[in-house]
Amino acid sequence: PRYRYERVPGEQRMRIPGPVQAPPMGPRPTGNGGYRTNTTRVERVTTIKQDDGGAPYQPGAPVPGNGSPQQQQQQQHHDHQGSTSHTPPGRHRHPRTPRRTPAGSPGGYVSPDRGREKRRQLPAFCFTLCCILFWLAVVVVGVAVLTVYLYYRPQPPKLRVTDASLNAGYVDELTVPGGPARGLALNADLTVLVAITSPNTKVKMVLWYMQLDLYFEGHRIGTSTVLPAPLFEEPRTYALRTVDFVVSEAPLSREDAIAWRNGTVAGGPVKLKLVGKFHTQLNFGRWLPYKYWVYPRCTLWMDPPPNGGLVRARC
CATH class of the missing domain: 1.20.5 (Single alpha-helices involved in coiled-coils or other helix-helix interfaces)
Structure with a gap:
């Protein structure tokens, strides 16, 4: 049959005059010059399981959903009587059908991925x-x-040089008894009067250890400890200390020895440097002490010995 199309507003639909059926199949050739026909009867097979409340399909048994409405009603009534005949009074039998419960509700199924995510969330939260x-x-x-x-x-505490005196200073050959000369050495005598000041207004200060090192041209030539210690200083107070440096056979390079001779022979000044090392404690009240190290520095310009006075100091 030919199909006739009609135009429907907004879309196109196909109208079929009758139900569509498969064309009938005739006899099929067998290959040896004859024909065969399919006369085997195909039984209906059901996929209903015993757990779903059904039973395997049996030939000749009525199939649910087929037949007239009266037959379906009779079959349902018969099944209801058969189910209630074996059920104890007061209890009703219901078919076991799977129920889906939301994953977030109590008693619901929790997937392994969700449990794994919860276990990961706890360490991340912590x-x-x-x-x-x-x-x-x-x-x-x-x-x-x-x-x-x-x-x-x-x-921190402040260091200030009040006065200084270069009593002696000369360059000599560094020798070993019974051996040849091994270089140049410096011998000197320096006296320094220093003032250690506490510039704080509300904090008490304690100096547990005080040391001064003497440098010439960047090389340390002497060291001395400042005594007595410890030194307790109230806010806005200072303490005077006299420090003596006796330099004996301090090795010098040829360039440093030439610089010393030029400073003393030419009439000065001789440039020296003092570097302090103070172990300081600041008391913020009674129960809050704070200890640290302080390294003050001062540069001295001295006249040549033996009566070398202090020309200028900068700390």
């Missing part, structure tokens, strides 16, 4: 909480330190 607490502690400590600093205004 790590985030630790980071937050750590940074909060850092902020609190920083604010406390800033508050203490702004209130007390702590400052």
